Amino acid sequence: MIDTPVWHPFTQHGLGEPIPEIVRAEGAALYTTEGQRIIDGISSWWVNTHGHCHPRISAAIAQQAGQLDQMIFAGWTHGPAQDLATGLRAIMPPDLTRVFFSDSGSTAVEVALKMALGYWRSRKGGARHRIVVMEHSYHGDTIGAMSVGARGVFNQAYEPLLFDTTTVPFPAAGCEQATLDALEQACSDAAAFIVEPLILGAGGMLTYSPCILAEMRAICARHGVLFIADEVMTGWGRTGTLLACEQAKVSPDILCLSKGLTGGSVPLAVTMATEPVYQAHYSQDRADMFFHSSSYTANPLACAAANANLAIWAEEPVMQRIATLAQKQQAFVVSLQDVPNVENARRCGTIAAFDISVPSGQGGYMAGLAPALLAYYRSCGLLLRPLGNTVYAMPPYCIDADDLAALHEGMVQSVSAIG
Secondary structure: OOOOOOOOOOOOHHHOOOOOOEEEEEEOEEEEOOOOEEEEOOHHHHOOOOOEOOHHHHHHHHHHHOOOOOOOOOOOOOHHHHHHHHHHHHHOOOOEEEEEEEOOHHHHHHHHHHHHHHHHHOOOOOOOOOEEEEOOOOOOOOHHHHHOOOOOOOOHHHHHHOOOOEEEOOOOOOOHHHHHHHHHHHOOOOOEEEEOOOEEOOOOOEEOOHHHHHHHHHHHHHHOOEEEEEOOOOOOOOOOOOOOHHHHOOOOOEEEEOHHHHOOOOOOEEEEEEHHHHHOOOOOOHHHOOOOOOOOOOOHHHHHHHHHHHHHHHHOOHHHHHHHHHHHHHHHHHHHHHOOOEEEEEEEOOEEEEEEOOOOOOOOOOOOOHHHHHHHHHHOOEEOOOEOOEEEEOOOOOOOHHHHHHHHHHHHHHHHHHO
16 A cells, blocks of 8 residues: 555545555456455446456557557657557448547546537538437536536536536336337437446446347437447447447447557557538538547557557457356356345446445445445455446456456355445
């Protein structure tokens, strides 16, 4: 444990909780300064897909570092970015013809929102500017991303900065029609609808069916409302397919990708858009250009890592690993049926989750048992970060049977140990 000036994210330093130092990583494991081996049960915040320090990705970064490390991307280009854009077009929905680079999931969402508003600004008959969102959603921590996420403890202090949105209810089992009806009404004059396909991450690993996702896409299409799929977490196989949208057989107008884009090695994000969205910003007038960038847009090192990730997907049995992990996660979920104090055990692709029963009104992200759960998992050599009273596992696809069994055992034992 170390004491430094570092201000850690989503950490209340006033509680004095220990912050272990990690010195190296390999596969599905992290190692502390004391030599403790930690099983990475959440892919280091949902980013790592193939395992830490994957040789192909590490080699690609090292090679690129000796050629071109960074350059401005406004009005200039480089091979790694061009190769990545071409590679993404080859595996993503064909209607998504344009690739815009940024550096995180939040900024990918910011880009998507600005693209949507720019699209409507260019249309004759008046611009639309209202964004429709889903209850319990989370899309990041920048101002625009917070604005389209659920309002609550995450962003309460920043409420004066956030813009208004229209919220439709989460399509919980048995209540799906209420969501569809609300979306139908909201789309009458909306610019865009942004959604996490199939599973809401920070909102509590809440799942809904592909058929509902397809219905929501159809409603947006009928009203000419842009459909934005935030696949920052759900993409790259987490839900069992390359994109969650595949399971609903839908293609968005705008797609947000990050996290697993580089295999979880370095920050990079893309926002992919259809040709009409691009053409709305295409003009002989410089005032119509898309005004967005960051200093590290399309960083060559990050693009090299992402290209290595695409090669892994193309040349290694990634989907087989995903299917195997999903089967084991399903068996784990089934085994929870008779565990006391476990509720709503569920799985979406490689993600398994359950809720620990708590008194009414004491659940959710700020549930009081969360710090105790964190401490328990740390003592067991597990990197798990429960969402309040929701416990979930989202490991790298390379995790072996022994580590996965230890992960599952720790999750089950924590229910009685903490409860």
